[in-house]
Amino acid sequence: DTGVSQDPRHKITKRGQNVTFRCDPISEHNRLYWYRQTLGQGPEFLTYFQNEAQLEKSRLLSDRFSAERPKGSFSTLEIQRTEQGDSAMYLCASSANLGTVNTEAFFGQGTRLTVV
C-alpha cells in the first residue's frame, strides 16, 4: 500500500448535478478525514470517521453533503445539487490510533472539483 488514494483526481460538473468522490485510506488506518481546500486557503475540516462510525461533522457540511464509510475501509463523499461555491479541492486523509498513540494524518492527492 503506497498511501491514501483518491478518485477521481479531477471532476468537472454542471451546476445542479450530483458528484461522488472515493477515498481509499492506508490499509491499517482506522481513522479517515475529509477536508476541503479552496484557493488561497488552508484545508478546512469536513468530517471524520473512526472505522465505520462518522464521529464528527463540520458545520461546513451542509445537507447537500453526505459521507459514508460502510465497511470501515474506503469512504465516499457525495455532493448533491452542486453549486459553484462547491468548487474546491477535496482532500482525504487517514491515520492510525494505536492504543494511546495517535499518529499523524497522511493525505491523498485530492479531487479537484469544478462546478460550471
Place this chain on the structure above:
Amino acid sequence: AQSVTQLDSQVPVFEEAPVELRCNYSSSVSVYLFWYVQYPNQGLQLLLKYLSGSTLVKGINGFEAEFNKSQTSFHLRKPSVHISDTAEYFCAVRGSGGYQKVTFGTGTKLQVIP
C-alpha cells in the same frame, strides 16, 4: 478549539539563502504541531511534527522547526533553500488528548528565486 496563524502569505527568497516561515498557534490545551508541504495540484506531505520531547525537530528535505511554548510559535527554517523547495507550506495544530481534528493555517507560498 485551536487556531493557527501564518502571517506571511508569500515569502520570496533567493536560492541557497536561509528561510524562516512563521507560525503561531492558539490553544487552551497542550498540542501537537505539524508542518505540511503542498506542491501544485498535489495533496499534503508531512515535513515534520512536534509531539513531545525536544523542542527542535528535524524533518525531511533539510527543514527543521522549533516549538516555543511561551511564544506559542512553531517556526519552520531551512539554512539553504533550493529551487525544488518552491511550494506552499501549511502549519497545523491539534490537541494532544484522544481524538482531535487537525486545524490548518492559511499557508505560506515559498518562492525560491534562482
